[in-house]
Amino acid sequence: MNKKTIIAAALASFMSFAAHAQVANNPQWLDNAIFYQIYPSSYMDSDGNGIGDLPGIVSKLDYIKSLGITAIWLNPVFESGWFDGGYDVIDFYKIDPRFGTNTDMVKLIDEAHRRGIKVCLDLVAGHTSDKSPWFRDCSTGDRNSRYADYYIWTDSISPKEQQKIVVRHQAANPASSTYGRYVEANAPRGKYYEKNFFECQPALNYGFANPDPAHPWEQPVDAPGPQAVRRELKNIIAFWFDKGIDGFRVDMASSLIKNDKGKKAVSKLWNEMRAWKDKHYPHCVFISEWSNPEQAIPAGFNVDFMMQFGLKGYGSLFFSRDTPWGKRGYKPENEKEYRFCYFDRDGKGSPKEFAENYERAYNATKSLGYIALPTANHDFQRPNIGTRNTPEQLKVAMTFFLTMPGVPFIYYGDEIGMKYQMDLPNKEGSNNRAGTRTPMQWTKGETAGFSSCTPAQLYLPVDTENGRITVEAQLKDPASLLHYTRRLTALRHQQAALRGNGxxxxxxxxxxxxxxxxxxxxxxxxxxxxxxxxxxxxxxxxxxxxxxxxxxxxxxxxxxxxxxxxxxxxxxxxxxxxxxx
Missing domain, CATH: 2.60.40.1180 (Golgi alpha-mannosidase II)
Incomplete structure (x- = not known):
């Protein structure tokens, strides 16, 4: 090996080490963090309209502190069209009036920080609402507009593609469909736009990793439009970091760039964002809804979830086959799929799938970031479901969640064993997710202390089992799930072996x-x-x-x-x- 080759190899090795060292530069507070996820519409209503708000959350910060919580994550609080539970954002720089004002958010941040609690928001990075001023301006076709290329438009789709992937607005419910990839808009800017989920959620244009020459509308990632969208994303993050926010959980983090096989281009994007964040806001964190830690954490995220999709294992622990998420995609004839979940009273499950996948991902990423195992979240069922419904069973599950490495996330209400309520009506695009978004149950009564409204005005119904599943009742019972959860969080904080990076x-x-x-x-x-x-x-x-x-x-x-x-x-x-x- 000649001298030049040796120098090049050493430089490459150093650059590789430097990149990993940078990614591994996590804020110290994460190592002993315990998060509490709050669905804001359902936590505490301060003004009696049946919907939770920011002042309501502020009023419960002492309770949150008493749980041993060090950080909270709020589902989207920005101005929204409320077709998809806040994930159809109209204005990223403005708190939705249903929750309060930007001033209310700053007060929440200040009051949380005074109690030693960090505050993270939900960043819907991949799309907006079709009611967004950006989208409306873009759709006019003014090529000199700031937002001219913020979205993906085309006038031509082949007949084959049209049959399979074009979504046409339905007059009765124009935003309802999740089918397909393109929406027929017939706007001056173009005939079709690309969407991410519902029709009302046009995809932001971060570009295409491998643009198809037959599709001239597919812009490369370094084109002016995609670069402008990246700058806008950075502006949004900086706007809220400057107000004191401690981090963002990023919705659909791996999907920003299209035609990105292997997620190489989107990984590069997030590594660039991470480098910028660490330089200007080193105390803040990025948490990804990627569900593949071996990709997400080297891509620049401090934390990634292992949950209901992506890396397999979580479902085989908690999703019984007779519950909504256990039924999804299950084929009894496929012997590779689990038949019985592990945390089931009959004890027919196996931890093998989880343990093998978790161990591999954990060992590959523990020097770089953290894996999060949530008790539940706004998108899937709670632990209290089906035949797993007693305090004794839920204490066993909570022991697991709060003694595993990484960063635990307690979904609001799981500390008292709130139930996943079956067969609730669709609420703001929730579909069967409504059962896990019901109001927090504070006291006995028809509205469970969540609101002073009438029961008919509640965001969603409550089910306290005659007051048993409430904070009020469980505070009085030393043997309750609530007190047991507090003992677990205290133990996690006390024992170094239970910290995130062991x-x-x-x-x-x-x-x-x-x-x-x-x-x-x-x-x-x-x-x-x-x-x-x-x-x-x-x-x-x-x-x-x-x-x-x-x-x-x-x-x-x-x-x-x-x-x-x-x-x-x-x-x-x-x-x-x-x-x-």
């Missing part, structure tokens, strides 16, 4: 499904967690590494230690956390 090792022997046993290690500490979500007793033998000191348990557990191995015994619906000393 080592994680599955201790289950091959072929053994119950209980789930794993070890977390960090800063010289080691924690062993054993979880049995099944109704029957079970046991496991793990290597002896020291005295097991019980820190927390739910249900009945026992241990018999010996130099040849430690036998853990768990009753049904039990979990235990040990410290190795």
């Amino acid at each position: 080592e994680w090792t599955l201790l289950n022997k091959d072929g053994q499904n119950y209980p789930l046993v794993y070890q977390c290690s960090n800063q010289g500490e080691t924690i062993v967690v054993a979880i049995n979500p099944a109704r029957f007793k079970t046991k496991a033998v793990i290597p002896h590494t020291g005295t097991l000191h019980k820190l927390l348990e739910t249900g009945k557990t026992a241990v018999k230690q010996a130099n040849t191995g430690d036998e853990l015994r768990l009753d049904g619906f039990s979990a235990v956390v040990y410290k190795v000393e």
